[in-house]
Amino acid sequence: MANTRLDTSAYIARLRALDKGALPPDGGQDFNRLIFARSPYLLQHAENPVAWYEWGDAAFEKARGENRPILLSIGYATCHWCHVMAHESFEDEQVAALLNSHFVCIKVDREERPDIDDFYMAVSQVLTGSGGWPLNIFMTPDKRPFMAVTYLPRQGRGGQNGLMELLPNIAALWRQRPDLIEKNCRSIMDAMGNLSSKIDHTVSVDLQQLVDTSFNQLRNIYDPQYGGFGTAPKFPMPMNLSWLTGQGATGNHDALGMALHTLERMRRGGIWDQIGGGLHRYAVDREWLVPHFEKMLYDQAMVGLAALEANQATGGGFYLHLAEDIFGFVARELTSPEGGFYAALDADSEGVEGKCYVWGKGEIEECLGDEAPLFCRFYDVTAEGNFEGHTILNMPLGLDEFCTVEELDSTETGLRLERCRLLLLEKRKRRISPFRDEKVITAWNGLMIAALARGGAVAGDPAFLDAASRAASFLLEKLRRRDGRILRSFLGEAADVPGFLEDYAFLAFGLLELFEATLDTVWLEWAVKLADQMLEIFLDPASGRFLKTGRDAEPMPLAASLEHDGVVPSAFSLTAQVFIRLARAAARPDLLDHARRLLESYAADVQRQPTIHLGSLHAMALLEGEPFEARFSGHRDHPAIQGLLHALKARYCPNLALTFEASDDSPALAICTQGTCYPAVHKVSELEPILERVAPRLTDQK
Incomplete structure (x- = not known):
């Protein structure tokens, strides 16, 4: 039997099963206050000698009452360097003594509270030009930051201070030079305020120029030998791959080749789990050989979507098999009995990274x-x-x-x-498996629903559609309050944290894909309901801006963040895409106006750095371009309708606007695109010549 400290899953299960009714509010002699938390990440720190608090009034009242600075430490349950810092420092009695004597210490799970993480990560970027996890913020009792660091060793090395040197210095500065602390706070808050400047409606965007600039910048950092972008570490960057595939559809064969080559080299590399399927978070080398071994749900969804798009564009079975390999892993290891998708698998097992x-x-x-x-x-x-x-x-x-x-x-x-x-x-x-974080996060589930729905439509596999439908039903049943408000996460029960803009946008995206894969208008109706809630909850009537955190939720010190695409789309860009698609699928032209205003609200940022706003460039192309209209009619379960739908979804159709009208007439599909409306077709054999003309295969590779 493994030591439960080395078998993290068993350790967390033991803590969750404890009868906590007899414990005092501070956790008692054996625990700190995190023993009462639901988050696996917080529970991992429940036996630290550090007197951790959860984010909440109790921590801030203590800091104010005792005039102490706050150490805010943000991470997540499957974060390797979070584990390293915990073992080196937060489990150490001497470090804990310094922290408990001079600071109020707060732990936050970034996956449960992306609003907190987003604001203070922007602080780190402003202060240091970089960020990562664990993210450690030193701040005042009124939540204003004055210092940000990521991983620090216990003792200084290589000319860098460790915690044992840094903590006494900060404590002394807090006591002796409050003026310097205040000066630093004001400087940081001023810089953060510049991130939320007023909307500049005078910005004129030349979309083709931004497309050309983005492609040239990606080509300059593309690795022609091993695929991917940059040298090391090397992330999958599925947003890049999807956008490049889209550029291939416009005739840019070099762009398509970059996307396809990257997918192939990743699939062959050590970043791919060659035995269990799916992929790890990133590679530490140029060759994709040595991964950072954690496996995140969002990576599976986004790379799965990129692979499916490559298959739609080329007809290449290799890319479809790649997506199917991901879906097999998700079904086996990241799917809950109720149908929701778990967040992640840790990099470590038995205290060793990659051992499994x-x-x-x-x-x-x-x-x-x-x-x-x-x-x-x-x-x-x-x-x-x-x-x-x-x-x-x-x-x-x-x-x-x-x-x-x-x-x-x-x-x-x-x-x-x-x-x-x-x-x-x-x-x-x-073997002892890596710890599995069994949080069901609404946003990430939305991405996985979208990938599985697209996969089911492209492959004609009902198992993928069933998995997507089960997950969507689970979220809509278990992660909605009685008033209809979407919630952020579920672990045994729904958390009381309201959903953020990304939760709404990503889930609406998944439901829209599910509608297009099944023609079941129930999913379309739900997506429209979510869009209406987004307008009600996240659109600030005073500024005309969309907010990433609802107007009914706890505010951060400033409504400021660095909003751009990363390994997942930005909440803003996917919101715009969803609005545009829903406007056409559900006859809601008002959503086009909202999408346009949303894109205008940060057009200046897109203009400055288009390569980190590829999702927004895609949304702008949808808005400016002619829709590819596909109008289905008949009984949606009729074999002829299903055959036509599968044939259509197997092709890469940019700006697809799919509608369905139930009727007793014979099954039909009418297509209007590229300035031509074609006669309605009733058979796949009638549809294929049209698709060859308007959505031809781009290459016969693989």
Whole structure:
């Protein structure tokens, strides 16, 4: 039986199961106040000697009453460097003594409270030019920051102070020079105020110029050998890949090639879990070999969508299989019994990063017997290993190229390797698994619903559609208050934190994709309801701006943030896209006006840095471009309708505006695009020639 400290899942389960009714409010001798938290991340710190508080009135009242500065530490349950700092410092009695004597300490799970994380991450960016987790903010009792740092070691090294040096200095500064603290606070708040400047309606956007600039900037940092962007660390950046695929549809073959090559190299690299499917968060090297091993739900959704778009554009089965590999992993390891999707898997198990995922050659030989030599050659397994004496599985060559070199039949070899993979997967299941954060986060679930719905439509696989529908039903039932307000997360029960703009936008996106995949207008109606709530809750009538946090929620010191696309779309860009698509699908032209005003509200930011606003460029293209109208009529479950829908969704159709009218007439699909309205078709054989003309395959690769 593993030590529960090393088996994090068992450890958290034990803490959650404790009878806490007899514990005092401060947690007593064995715990701090975080023992009462629901968040797995906060529970991971419940036995720290640090007297942690959750974010709330009690912490701020104590800081005000005792005139103490606050240490706000923000992270998440599957964050490797959060674990490192916790083990080095927050579990240390000497560090805890300094913190407890001079500070009020608050822990926040960034996934539960993205509003807090977003504001103070913007502070870190303003102060240091960078950010990350753990994010540690020193601030006043009125929540104004005066210093930001990320990971710090316990003791200084390499000319950098550690916590043991930094904490006494800050405590002394707080007591002796409050004027300097106040000066720093004012300077930071002034800088933050500049992030929320008034809307400049005079900004004129030349969309084609921004598209050209963005492509040239991406091409300049593109790695032509290994794919991806930059050198190391290297993130998947699915927003880049989706946008480049879209540019391929306009005739930019170089853009499409960059997206396809990156997907291929990621699939072959160690960033991909070659045994269990899905991908890790990023690679620490240029070659995609050594990953940071945590696995996030949003990465699976976004890369899955990028792969499906590549398949729609090219017809290449490789990209569809890539998405299916992701969906298989999500179904097996990130799906709750109720149908919601869990947030993440940790990088660490038994206190070691990546231990669950790496292999020794001997254990592979013992498991696979006579098939081991083939497996080891294909997956680059050696006795020396490629990572701390072990091997991270990767594919130096694709299957066809490998079989050509080895003079093997590719079909038979693929089947042999698949049998080996399944044997090793069973063996791996007997290891202690990384901790799974079982929070169901509304926004990330919305992305996964969208990916599965698109996958079901493209592949014609009802299992993907069933998974998307179950998750959507779960969210709409369990993550809505009685007044209809969407909530942020669920873990055993819904949290009382109201949903943020990203929760509404990402969920509406998922429901819209589900409508387009099924023609079930129930999903469209729900998406419209969410859009109306977004206008009610997040549109500030005084400024005309959309807010990322609802007007009914706790405000931050300033309504300021750095809003742009990252590994997921920005809440603003996806809101605009959803409004545009709903305007056409649900006959709501008012939503086009809201989308236009939303994009105008930060057009100056897009103009300055278009490459980090690709989602907004896509929204602008939707707004300016001619819709690809596809009008279905008939019974949605009729085989002919389903066949037409599958044929349409298997193609890359930019600016698709899909509508459905239930009727007793014979099943039909009418398409209007590129200045032409085509006669209604009733069979796939009648539709295909039209699609060849208006949505041709871009390449026959893979």
